[in-house]
Amino acid sequence: MLKYFDEIFGKGLAFSVYMELIGYFVISISPMALPLAVLLSSLMTFGNLGEHFELTAIKSSGISLLRALRPIGIFVFFLAIGAYLSNNYLVPKVNLKTFGLLYDIRMKSPALDIKEGVFYNGIPNYSIKVNRKLDEVRLQDVIIYDHSEGQGNIGIILADSGRMEPFFNDSYMSLTLYHGYNYKESRGQRGIMEKPVDFSRTKFSENQIIFNLESFQLNRTPEDLWSTNRSIKNIAGLRMGLDSLASEINQITYLNYLNTESSYPYFARERKLTPPKDISERKRTDDSIRALKTLEQERRDRELTRRKDSITVNGSGALDSLAISVMSETQDQALASLDSDLSQRSDGGFDPNALIEKRKKLMDDVQDPAASDSGNDSSLAKPTFPVQVQKEIPQRVFSPEKKAWMDSMIVAGNYKTRAATVALNNARTLKNNFSNKLSQIDNLEREYRRYQIAWYQKYTSAFACIVMFMIGAPLGAIIKKGGLGMPVLISIIFFIVYYMLTITGEKWVKEGLTDPFLGTAFSNLMLLPFGLFFLRQARKDARLFEPETYTEGVKKLINWFKSKFS
Structure with a gap:
C-alpha cells in the first residue's frame, strides 16, 4: 500500500473502504506471509521450551525430539493443505476484488477541498479561487475561470460573496454567487484584416452555477475487465x-x-x-x-x-x-x-x-x-459452362547469337546492379519481418512461462510452510531462546534468503534458463537441506550457537598443530 500511498489517501473516502482494501491486501499477501509466520512461531515455541528446560524434561522421560515434533508437524501439514486451497480458490478471488477496488480508488478525484487564496483545479473545466472562507458554505471574494469551451481564459466571473452547497448525494454542487460581473471575450483568428473581437461584460446580483461531481464519486469497475490477469x-x-x-x-x-x-x-x-x-x-x-x-x-x-x-x-x-x-x-x-x-x-x-x-x-x-430435393429435376439444375482447355505453350529455343545479344543488353542496361539492389532490399525486408515475428513469439513464450510460474506457485508456497517448520522447530530447540529477540532476527534472515532465492528462480524461468518447476521450487530445494541438518543436530543436542563449541574446536586444532610440528 505504500507504493500507492499518494494515490489512495486524501480522496475523502469512508473508513470502511480503506478497511476493506486493507483486508484484501492481508489475504493477498498470505501466500508469502504464511511461511514466515510458521518459521517465526515454531522458533518462538521451541525456543521457549528449550529456554525453560522443558525439552530436557521431555527427553528425560523417554520421548524423542521427533516424537515431540510430530503433533505440531501434523498440524503444519494440514496447514499446508489449507494454504494450497487458499492459494487456488480464495486468493484469486480476493486479488480480483483488490485490483478492482485499488483501481477505482486511484481513478477517483481528490476530495473537494477549496483553500483560501489558492486556485483549485479539481473540478473539470473550471479554476476557482476563494480569498476568504467564512465556513464550509459561505465564501467571500470569489474568482472563477471558465475553460469549458477549451479556448483559454476567455471567460471569468468575479463575485463579492457566494454559497457552496452540495446536493443529490454529493453528486452535484450548487455555487450561488452574489453581486459580481461576468466577463467574456470571443476568440478570433487574429488576422491582420480581421475586425476586433467581441467583448461582453454582464453585471448580476445573483448567479447560480451547477457543477457535476461524478468524478469525485467512487465508481466500481466491472470485474470482467480483470479476467485476463x-x-x-x-x-x-x-x-x-x-x-x-x-x-x-x-x-x-x-x-x-x-x-x-x-x-x-x-x-x-x-x-x-x-x-x-x-x-x-x-x-x-x-x-x-x-x-x-x-x-x-x-x-x-x-x-x-x-x-x-x-x-x-x-x-x-x-x-x-x-x-x-x-x-x-x-x-x-x-x-x-x-x-x-x-x-x-x-x-x-x-x-x-x-x-x-x-x-x-x-x-x-x-x-x-x-435445392437438395431437386437433384433429378433438370429445370433446377445449375447451368453448365464450356470448359476452356489451356493449350500447352511450346518452349522457345534461342540461338547462340540471340542469347549473346540478350546478355549484352543485360550488361549494357546495368540490370545486374539493379537486381542486386532489389535482392538486397528484399533481404532486408525479410530480416525485419522475421525479427518482428521472433519478437512476437518471444513475448508470447515469456508470458507462457509466467503462467507456468503462477501455476507452480500454488504448490511451492504451500510446501514452503513445511520447509520453514523443519527449519524453525529444530533451530529453536538448538538456540534455546524464546521471545521476540533472537527468533525474530533469525526468522528475518532466513526469510530474506528464502525471498531472494524465490526471486532468482523465477527470473531464471522467465528468461528460459531452467525448467519452470525447478525454478519455482528453487528456494524450497535450497532450504530443505538446512532443515534436515538442523533436525539432525537437534537430535544430538548440538550446541551450534554457543561460543564454547567453537573455542574448544580452535584449541584442539592448535594443540594438533603443536603436536604435529613440534
Missing part, C-alpha cells in the same frame, strides 16, 4: 491460459512456414517449406476444437431461434414452426454424426478442412431445402 486465476484458469498461449504460438509458427515459402521463389521451385509434424498436428487439433465450438454455438443459436418461432401458434406460423422443427431435428442428427467424426481426431485420420466443408454443405442444404 494471471493473479486472479486458479489452476484450471491457468491451464486454459497456457493452452491458449500455446495455440497462439503454434498458429504464428505455422503461418510463418506457409508465408516464408513465397519469399523464396527460387528455393520453392524444387523444394517445399513444410511445417514440422508436431506443429501440423497441433494446428489440426486446434482447428478441430475450434470447429467443435462453432458447431456448438450454432446449435445454441438454432435452439434459441426454435424457441422464438414456437411462440407463433396461429395460422401459417404453426406450420412454419413445425417445418423449422423438422429441419432442425434433421440438422441435429447430421451434426451429431459430425461430432462423432470429430471425436475420432485422435486416431490421425481426421481432416478438419473436410469437416468444415461438410458442415458448410449441410448448412446450405438446410437453408435451401428445395
Whole structure:
C-alpha cells in the first residue's frame, strides 16, 4: 500500500473502504506471509521450551525430539493443505476484488477541498479561487475561470460573496454567487484584416452555477475487465491460459512456414517449406476444437431461434414452426454424426478442412431445402459452362547469337546492379519481418512461462510452510531462546534468503534458463537441506550457537598443530 500511498489517501473516502482494501491486501499477501509466520512461531515455541528446560524434561522421560515434533508437524501439514486451497480458490478471488477496488480508488478525484487564496483545479473545466472562507458554505471574494469551451481564459466571473452547497448525494454542487460581473471575450483568428473581437461584460446580483461531481464519486469497475490477469486465476484458469498461449504460438509458427515459402521463389521451385509434424498436428487439433465450438454455438443459436418461432401458434406460423422443427431435428442428427467424426481426431485420420466443408454443405442444404430435393429435376439444375482447355505453350529455343545479344543488353542496361539492389532490399525486408515475428513469439513464450510460474506457485508456497517448520522447530530447540529477540532476527534472515532465492528462480524461468518447476521450487530445494541438518543436530543436542563449541574446536586444532610440528 505504500507504493500507492499518494494515490489512495486524501480522496475523502469512508473508513470502511480503506478497511476493506486493507483486508484484501492481508489475504493477498498470505501466500508469502504464511511461511514466515510458521518459521517465526515454531522458533518462538521451541525456543521457549528449550529456554525453560522443558525439552530436557521431555527427553528425560523417554520421548524423542521427533516424537515431540510430530503433533505440531501434523498440524503444519494440514496447514499446508489449507494454504494450497487458499492459494487456488480464495486468493484469486480476493486479488480480483483488490485490483478492482485499488483501481477505482486511484481513478477517483481528490476530495473537494477549496483553500483560501489558492486556485483549485479539481473540478473539470473550471479554476476557482476563494480569498476568504467564512465556513464550509459561505465564501467571500470569489474568482472563477471558465475553460469549458477549451479556448483559454476567455471567460471569468468575479463575485463579492457566494454559497457552496452540495446536493443529490454529493453528486452535484450548487455555487450561488452574489453581486459580481461576468466577463467574456470571443476568440478570433487574429488576422491582420480581421475586425476586433467581441467583448461582453454582464453585471448580476445573483448567479447560480451547477457543477457535476461524478468524478469525485467512487465508481466500481466491472470485474470482467480483470479476467485476463494471471493473479486472479486458479489452476484450471491457468491451464486454459497456457493452452491458449500455446495455440497462439503454434498458429504464428505455422503461418510463418506457409508465408516464408513465397519469399523464396527460387528455393520453392524444387523444394517445399513444410511445417514440422508436431506443429501440423497441433494446428489440426486446434482447428478441430475450434470447429467443435462453432458447431456448438450454432446449435445454441438454432435452439434459441426454435424457441422464438414456437411462440407463433396461429395460422401459417404453426406450420412454419413445425417445418423449422423438422429441419432442425434433421440438422441435429447430421451434426451429431459430425461430432462423432470429430471425436475420432485422435486416431490421425481426421481432416478438419473436410469437416468444415461438410458442415458448410449441410448448412446450405438446410437453408435451401428445395435445392437438395431437386437433384433429378433438370429445370433446377445449375447451368453448365464450356470448359476452356489451356493449350500447352511450346518452349522457345534461342540461338547462340540471340542469347549473346540478350546478355549484352543485360550488361549494357546495368540490370545486374539493379537486381542486386532489389535482392538486397528484399533481404532486408525479410530480416525485419522475421525479427518482428521472433519478437512476437518471444513475448508470447515469456508470458507462457509466467503462467507456468503462477501455476507452480500454488504448490511451492504451500510446501514452503513445511520447509520453514523443519527449519524453525529444530533451530529453536538448538538456540534455546524464546521471545521476540533472537527468533525474530533469525526468522528475518532466513526469510530474506528464502525471498531472494524465490526471486532468482523465477527470473531464471522467465528468461528460459531452467525448467519452470525447478525454478519455482528453487528456494524450497535450497532450504530443505538446512532443515534436515538442523533436525539432525537437534537430535544430538548440538550446541551450534554457543561460543564454547567453537573455542574448544580452535584449541584442539592448535594443540594438533603443536603436536604435529613440534
